[in-house]
Amino acid sequence: MTVVGYARVSKREQNPKAQEAELQAAGAERVFVDHGDSSRVKDRPQWLACMDYLRAGDVLLVRRLDRLGGTERILIETLHELEDKGVDIKSLTEPVIDTTTPMGRALFGIVAVFAQLRVDTIRENTRLGLEYARAQGRVGGRPTVMSAERIEVARQMRAQTPPATWDTIAKTLHVSSASVRRALAQSENINAGLPRPRSADHLSVRST
Structure with missing residues (x-):
């Protein structure tokens, strides 16, 4: 340690x-x-x-x-x-x-939950705002850096055993880890119910 x-x-x-x-x-x-x-x-x-x-x-x-x-x-x-x-x-x-102590982990978990709740609330309000804008004929947001090819590579890297870390995937694709998380989350929502993709045996990535 x-x-x-x-x-x-x-x-x-x-x-x-x-x-x-x-x-x-x-x-x-x-x-x-x-x-x-x-x-x-x-x-x-x-x-x-x-x-x-x-x-x-x-x-x-x-x-x-x-x-x-x-x-x-x-x-x-x-x-x-x-x-x-x-x-x-x-x-x-x-x-x-x-997080090195049981009490610290518990209290930290409570803090993290409230912080996540705030972020989720902001995200939901943003989503509702964009939906309203589209309904009014306006389109918001910016184009994603995650192409279909990048999403597939990221999905395969996460399917490895052990899965590649978010940072490793981001560095490999030359994007931010936030972009990777967001793109995979959106992809999973769209493809809910489909079988999990096969492991990317042809990719050699160091995962810690």
Whole structure:
């Protein structure tokens, strides 16, 4: 088990050294630092390096949970990805965020449920708004980067044993993991009841 730290500041003129020192003092053996990267951008260079470095059983240490993402959507997706990798998370300034203890896991689960509920509510309101706009002859939204070919590759990679992680699929397809999740969810809704696709034996992907 390795304790890994992650720090981030949004502006170049900000100094991340204080965060880095706190994480090291709390036991982080290695600290990844994004300097001048927006919290609303998920594919930050050092965060991607951190995710690649983390292994099942490791603990990710942050000063505050918002260091991982500036929106609830990004934060929830990130937490799901950490859970998929078998990585625990601990916040230095938020005692409730500590999945290394039974009580921490329980309290964190409650926080995550309410955050997910808020995101789902926003998503549902957006969907209703788009449906209303279409009914009025207006079409909203933007084109997806997930083509039919990319969706099929993503589906096959998830069907592997063990399944490829969302980050691995996203890197392979050169898209965000959010785009992959969304496209597969939409595809599953459309194709509900169809048999699961065969495993992609011809793809060689490292999954952690």
